[in-house]
Amino acid sequence: MHSALSPNKPAGQRLRRTATFLRDHPVLSASLIPILLLIIIALIAPLLPITDPNRANLSVRYLPPLSEAYILGTDRQGNDVVHAERNPDLFPSSVVERYEPPVRKHYVLGADSLGRDIVSRLIWGSRVSLLIGIFANVAVVLISVFFGLLAGYLGGRVDGVIMRLVDIGLAFPGLLLALLILTVLGPSVINMAVAVILSSVPLNIRFFRGQVLTVRNAKYVEAARLLGYNNLRIMFREVLPNVMPLIITVTALNATSFFIFTAGFSLIGMGLQPPDPDWGTIMSDGLRALYEQPAVILGPTILISILAICFNILGDEVQKILSPRESQL
Amino acid sequence: MSVTATTEPVLAVKDLHTHFFTKTATVRAVNGVSFSIYPGEIVGLVGESGCGKSVTAMSILGLVDTPGRVVNGTITFDGRDMRRMSGGQLRRVRGHEIAMIFQNPIGALNPVFSVGRQLVEAIRTHQRVGRREAYQQAVGLLERVGIPDPEQRLPQYPHQFSGGMAQRVVIAMALANRPKLLIADEPTTALDVTIQAQIIDLLAELNQEFGMAVLHITHNMALVAESCARTIVMYGGKIAESGETPAVFDDPKHPYTQALLASVPDLDQPDQAIDPLEGFPPDITREWPGCEFEPRCSQRFERCPVENPQLREVDVGHAVRCHLYEAAT
Numbered sequence: 001m002h003s004a005l006s007p008n009k010p011a012g013q014r015l016r017r018t019a020t021f022l023r024d025h026p027v028l029s030a031s032l033i034p035i036l037l038l039i040i041i042a043l044i045a046p047l048l049p050i051t052d053p054n055r056a057n058l059s060v061r062y063l064p065p066l067s068e069a070y071i072l073g074t075d076r077q078g079n080d081v082v083h084a085e086r087n088p089d090l091f092p093s094s095v096v097e098r099y100e101p102p103v104r105k106h107y108v109l110g111a112d113s114l115g116r117d118i119v120s121r122l123i124w125g126s127r128v129s130l131l132i133g134i135f136a137n138v139a140v141v142l143i144s145v146f147f148g149l150l151a152g153y154l155g156g157r158v159d160g161v162i163m164r165l166v167d168i169g170l171a172f173p174g175l176l177l178a179l180l181i182l183t184v185l186g187p188s189v190i191n192m193a194v195a196v197i198l199s200s201v202p203l204n205i206r207f208f209r210g211q212v213l214t215v216r217n218a219k220y221v222e223a224a225r226l227l228g229y230n231n232l233r234i235m236f237r238e239v240l241p242n243v244m245p246l247i248i249t250v251t252a253l254n255a256t257s258f259f260i261f262t263a264g265f266s267l268i269g270m271g272l273q274p275p276d277p278d279w280g281t282i283m284s285d286g287l288r289a290l291y292e293q294p295a296v297i298l299g300p301t302i303l304i305s306i307l308a309i310c311f312n313i314l315g316d317e318v319q320k321i322l323s324p325r326e327s328q329l
Numbered sequence: 330m331s332v333t334a335t336t337e338p339v340l341a342v343k344d345l346h347t348h349f350f351t352k353t354a355t356v357r358a359v360n361g362v363s364f365s366i367y368p369g370e371i372v373g374l375v376g377e378s379g380c381g382k383s384v385t386a387m388s389i390l391g392l393v394d395t396p397g398r399v400v401n402g403t404i405t406f407d408g409r410d411m412r413r414m415s416g417g418q419l420r421r422v423r424g425h426e427i428a429m430i431f432q433n434p435i436g437a438l439n440p441v442f443s444v445g446r447q448l449v450e451a452i453r454t455h456q457r458v459g460r461r462e463a464y465q466q467a468v469g470l471l472e473r474v475g476i477p478d479p480e481q482r483l484p485q486y487p488h489q490f491s492g493g494m495a496q497r498v499v500i501a502m503a504l505a506n507r508p509k510l511l512i513a514d515e516p517t518t519a520l521d522v523t524i525q526a527q528i529i530d531l532l533a534e535l536n537q538e539f540g541m542a543v544l545h546i547t548h549n550m551a552l553v554a555e556s557c558a559r560t561i562v563m564y565g566g567k568i569a570e571s572g573e574t575p576a577v578f579d580d581p582k583h584p585y586t587q588a589l590l591a592s593v594p595d596l597d598q599p600d601q602a603i604d605p606l607e608g609f610p611p612d613i614t615r616e617w618p619g620c621e622f623e624p625r626c627s628q629r630f631e632r633c634p635v636e637n638p639q640l641r642e643v644d645v646g647h648a649v650r651c652h653l654y655e656a657a658t
Contacts, residue, residue: 156395219436225392227424227451227502230416237450241441322441 025321031313034306039134042126050120051105054275057082057115062293065110070102082115110295112285114275121277122299128189128278133258133307136196141251144201145240148208153216153235162205169202178261182270192271196261200254207250208243215242245319252315256308263304279304337408338365339509339542340389340427345402347381347388354614358384358397360566363640366510371536371543373557373574375550375589379610381566382546386512390427391419407509425455428503431514434496438487444498445483448505455506470501474531493524500531507539514546529556550593554578559646562586565611565621568640572647582649584626620652628653 022029041048060069060082071080073095081095082105109118151162169177178199185191215221216239224238259279265271266280267287274281279300286297347359359381366372374382388399391411404411407426414422423429431437439447448467449460458466464483471479474497487495496516503511513532517525533556536543545557553560554574561571562583570583581587591604608625611617619634620626626633632652640650 219431219433220439222392223431223437223499223502224439225423226390226429228420228422228454229424230420238439242439244441 028317031310053121053124059083060111060115063111073098125277132262136193144204152209152212166202174199252311255311340366341405343403346400349397369540373553373560374546376563380563425506427510428508429512434499451502474501512544
């Protein structure tokens with residue numbers, strides 16, 4: 001906090017301080033790496049040398065992981081024609097321009113029911129999943145913290161109105177409410193985000209309000225009123241920082257459940273529509289092929305698990321660091 | 330400092346009634362309290378728990394929370410009617426012209442911000458100064474309240490301070506804007522005896538130096554005897570007795586004051602049995618037809634349960650609310 005009192009440091013020094021900070025908190029850094037890596041890969045997906053995620057090649061249906069196939073040539077539309085064998089006799093008639101010799105193509109995670117490259121689908125699919133998982137999360141936290149603060153700090157009628165609305169929201173099970181919203185609005189990325197936000201905001205408001213209630217009765221809040229601070233200032237400068245640990249924990253938990261939520265929507269066909277990839281549609285595809293090619297479902301499940309674990313660890317670590325008591329002892 | 334008729338009181342409370350309206354009963358926490366505090370004066374407000382001392386203080390600052398409400402009376406501070414002030418005007422008075430400190434100094438500081446930041450904010454809320462100047466002022470204030478190495482201590486967090494040191498910080502925050510009146514609500518109750526003495530001495534020094542009036546709320550008779558020029562004894566939401574401290578202590582008029590003083594162990598006569606006050610504080614949820622102290626009073630007579638005594642001056646500046654002295658005047 002000393003930085004609040006001292007003038008701004010030059011950028012180089014700040015970078016060095018960040019580096020020291022990361023070295024001093026190895027667990028935090030370790031949990032950050034997979035998250036940042038996934039975000040970066042999702043961002044630069046169009047620049048990566050991967051095939052079109054929607055390009056079907058029925059001849060490589062359910063190709064096992066770590067196998068190879070051959071690009072024999074291109075068809076009339078200029079798309080690659082891929083075949084599991086390099087035998088020229090198998091050349092489909094659609095091939096217009098032959099490659100001689102055929103180009104080798106690696107399928108690290110194999111191919112799905114339509115012979116689409118799973119790596120490519122996972123990468124393109126992570127854009128949708130991360131977008132919703134992160135942006136819905138930010139929206140949920142902003143909305144719920146705001147209303148939680150209002151309800152908990154101001155109390156009285158404001159509290160009454162907000163909490164009755166929350167009760168109405170909580171009367172529906174979260175997933176049911178989300179499905180209801182998706183059914184009414186129709187499946188799309190934005191509607192998925194809306195469904196996730198609306199179905200999880202009520203519970204979050206209740207969490208934050210509860211925490212605000214315990215903080216608002218603290219002596220330092222009374223002391224702040226005695227110092228002549230106004231309500232808005234006390235809410236955001238005195239109460240909010242003390243609710244921060246809970247906000248971080250809840251955000252980490254939300255991130256995990258939102259990935260699962262969005263994947264779930266797509267899995268049951270209420271989310272993204274085929275052939276567009278996200279982790280849910282890949283899973284739903286893999287679920288159908290569980291006996292023929294179990295590897296298809298592995299990719300998204302492993303990624304979701306890694307993210308879930310990393311976000312939880314990250315939440316715990318940040319919470320520890322933010323607590324002045326723990327960070328200084 | 331003795332009371333002179335020519336100076337205007339810095340605070341004049343007249344016939345203050347603060348009641349709490351619960352579903353089952355009306356709690357008359359403060360029920361007709363009048364007193365004045367003159368510039369530069371230290372006034373002790375004593376009484377047992379629940380007699381309305383703290384509610385009186387909160388009423389002065391306009392910080393009585395629902396279901397409580399100031400139902401009657403006038404509070405004139407520095408010639409202005411506090412009860413007619415808007416929220417904004419009240420906030421400009423709080424922490425600026427009237428400051429307050431209380432028990433549990435560590436709880437009065439926000440645990441997530443450094444002490445320096447909290448001091449700087451308290452200063453900048455009421456003064457138009459830059460960060461740097463506020464920081465310089467903070468250093469000076471900590472030095473003044475007797476904290477060694479202020480520059481070292483400012484970036485530290487409240488949990489790194491001992492109770493006595495934290496109370497000094499809180500006093501520094503209260504002094505930051507040179508208030509005309511400091512309300513100290515049991516400022517030493519949570520501290521051990523040697524620290525108590527230091528804090529009381531500090532308050533006395535600051536009272537001399539800045540000429541601010543102090544309203545010292547406590548249940549510790551010894552502290553009042555030592556440091557306050559005038560003493561007000563409260564019982565059951567009303568003033569039982571008030572006067573110059575030597576008069577009240579050497580010649581207590583009200584049976585309650587007498588009983589309070591008798592229940593304090595006397596160091597000069599350690600073998601003498603102390604005489605505790607029997608019974609419980611009055612039930613202030615009902616309006617008493619007679620004197621609230623009557624059930625516990627050793628000198629009660631026929632008039633006491635039926636007629637409510639009025640506060641009467643029995644000597645110059647020495648007032649008592651008891652039927653025993655009505656004939657005398």
